[in-house]
Amino acid sequence: MRVLVLGAGRVGSLVTSDLSKDYEVWVVDRDEGRLALLKGFANTVRFDASSPEGVAGLAKGFDLIVNALPGHVGFRVLKALVSVGRPVVDVSFMPEDPLVLDGEARRAGTPVVVDAGFAPGLSNMFVGRAQALLKHLKNAVILVGGLPKEPKPPLYHQVLFSPNDLIEEYVRPARMVKGGEVVEVDPLSIIKEVEIGGFRLECFPSDGLRTLLRTVKAESMSEWTLRWPGHLSRMRVLKELGFLRRENLPYTLKVITPLMTYESPDMSLMEVRCEGLDGRELRYTLYDEASGGVTSMARVTGFTAAAIARLVLRGEVEAGINPPEVLGMREDTFEYVVSELRVRGVRLESSVHGT
Numbered sequence: 001m002r003v004l005v006l007g008a009g010r011v012g013s014l015v016t017s018d019l020s021k022d023y024e025v026w027v028v029d030r031d032e033g034r035l036a037l038l039k040g041f042a043n044t045v046r047f048d049a050s051s052p053e054g055v056a057g058l059a060k061g062f063d064l065i066v067n068a069l070p071g072h073v074g075f076r077v078l079k080a081l082v083s084v085g086r087p088v089v090d091v092s093f094m095p096e097d098p099l100v101l102d103g104e105a106r107r108a109g110t111p112v113v114v115d116a117g118f119a120p121g122l123s124n125m126f127v128g129r130a131q132a133l134l135k136h137l138k139n140a141v142i143l144v145g146g147l148p149k150e151p152k153p154p155l156y157h158q159v160l161f162s163p164n165d166l167i168e169e170y171v172r173p174a175r176m177v178k179g180g181e182v183v184e185v186d187p188l189s190i191i192k193e194v195e196i197g198g199f200r201l202e203c204f205p206s207d208g209l210r211t212l213l214r215t216v217k218a219e220s221m222s223e224w225t226l227r228w229p230g231h232l233s234r235m236r237v238l239k240e241l242g243f244l245r246r247e248n249l250p251y252t253l254k255v256i257t258p259l260m261t262y263e264s265p266d267m268s269l270m271e272v273r274c275e276g277l278d279g280r281e282l283r284y285t286l287y288d289e290a291s292g293g294v295t296s297m298a299r300v301t302g303f304t305a306a307a308i309a310r311l312v313l314r315g316e317v318e319a320g321i322n323p324p325e326v327l328g329m330r331e332d333t334f335e336y337v338v339s340e341l342r343v344r345g346v347r348l349e350s351s352v353h354g355t
Contacts, residue, residue: 014302128328134276145226
């Protein structure tokens with residue numbers, strides 16, 4: 001079977017290398033340097049994958065497309081792929097609602113899994129699994145972050161994926177559920193201290209619930225992104241001064257990206273707490289570190305996407321737009337993805353608390 005990977009960044013490259021063990025993989029990117037690193041185990045094509053029309057034409061000869069492009073082009077590319085009836089696993093952090101394409105994907109008989117990464121992605125699967133086991137959720141909280149193990153001043157953070165998508169977390173209104181209703185908050189208006197995995201960190205509300213807002217019912221539900229102390233207060237000042245406005249962002253990124261680009265192994269943390277109406281709480285925890293020259297963020301995102309891609313290629317995903325929590329609600333698909341991550345060295349645990 002033939003797989004086309006759009007984007008040869010850190011995540012796209014890892015998905016390419018992982019899937020090439022079992023399938024014929026082609027990867028496209030406009031950066032020849034990135035492609036050169038993949039020629040040993042994949043077919044490479046220099047191509048501007050941000051062109052929806054071009055991608056749609058290129059994709060027709062493949063059994064599956066993995067969209068690992070930045071979020072600002074993700075939806076347009078996904079829409080084009082659905083229009084030509086191509087199965088897709090999408091890890092782009094798009095601001096648009098992908099569920100609007102569900103009818104078209106169903107009519108075409110095309111399976112599509114969106115938000116198929118770490119968070120959103122694996123975090124959604126944990127919430128979906130908790131709902132399947134607890135039946136009704138009272139509260140769901142996602143704590144998640146990718147962090148440098150050795151944070152450096154002045155920003156105490158590290159660029160681990162697209163800088164534009166990183167900034168998007170600070171400017172896109174964060175949607176959460178309070179009292180059964182969806183509300184929006186300014187991401188940097190709330191900064192809390194938290195201890196997770198033995199680390200003292202800070203967290204802020206982020207817009208990672210996405211499809212969970214429509215697929216899972218709970219009295220309260222929220223996602224909080226983890227950062228080292230000091231980073232969020234600095235980003236808040238930049239935002240208040242207007243440096244994170246879209247018209248100023250190109251100049252801002254030129255200044256702050258180098259300050260967050262340095263050598264330090266990264267780590268990924270996640271804790272998902274879901275409380276049922278019966279008082280029981282299911283807790284899922286994850287810890288991972290960079291390994292073999294591959295960042296942890298690329299590992300937890302890319303390995304999740306690759307596992308989901310295998311499910312699609314095996315015909316185990318239904319036609320339509322499938323959010324990851326749907327895969328979590330099914331025991332077989334949930335256990336498969338978790339087992340694939342564990343085999344690759346990602347530490348995952350689950351526990352039950354309460355009555």
